[in-house]
Amino acid sequence: MIGIGIDIGSTAAKAAVVDGEGSVAWTCVQPTGFSSVDASERLREALAAAGYDVTAEDVRVVATGYGRVAVPYAHKVVTEITCHGTGAVRLFGDHGTVIDVGGQDTKVIQLKSGRVAKFAMNDKCAAGTGRFFGDHGRPPRHFPAADGRLGAFRRAHQDQQHVHGVCRKRGHQPDRSR
Structure with missing residues (x-):
């Protein structure tokens, strides 16, 4: 059995x-x-060019991400929280914390006993997301967590302003009518 994971994020x-x-x-x-x-179709074409047929009997496709419902060839659609938790448990063990700096949001997921115990997600502002860092010349791959420097980064930047109801990136109040 071959497993194919598709993640249609807001930027990648x-x-x-x-x-x-x-x-x-x-x-x-x-x-x-x-x-x-279109992104889903381009990935299907890239998979086919690499020799992977998403319709083959021995292939299962799981889709996640912002555009997960746009993957018509997926056998299963799963939230990013579930995918991150499952992947982290497989790679690192039953307990831990996952930090996902995505294109439009940031998620923190706590794992206990191999399951997602709790999670938090910013839903008010793009400050602190991958898009924010990219717009300011710091691609997400250069975020200190990627190379283990998150603790030192946090200690060095404790005086930074708190992100709250006013968007620091765009300078306006978020729409609270939802």
Whole structure:
């Protein structure tokens, strides 16, 4: 059985293929662009070019991310919280914390006994997200957590302003009518 994970994020569309032994056999990252549907199709085409048929009998496709419902060939659609939790448990064990600095939001997920125990997500402002860092010349891959410097980064920046109801990036109040 071959597993294919598709993540249609707000800024990047990703695919990963896991072979029958559980090893990552192939990956792909592309800009999402304006259409999640188009991003999904481009990933399907890239998978086919690499020799992976999403319709084959021995293939299962799981989709996640902002545009997960735009993946018509997915056998299952799962939230990012569930995917992050499952992946982190497989890679790092039953307990821990996942921090996802995404294109439009940031998530913190606490794992206990191999399951998502709780999570928090910013829903008011894009400050502190991958898009924010990218707009300011610091791509998310340069975020200190990527190389283990998050603790030192936090200690060095304790005097930074708190992000609250006013958007520091755009300078306006968020829409609270929802």
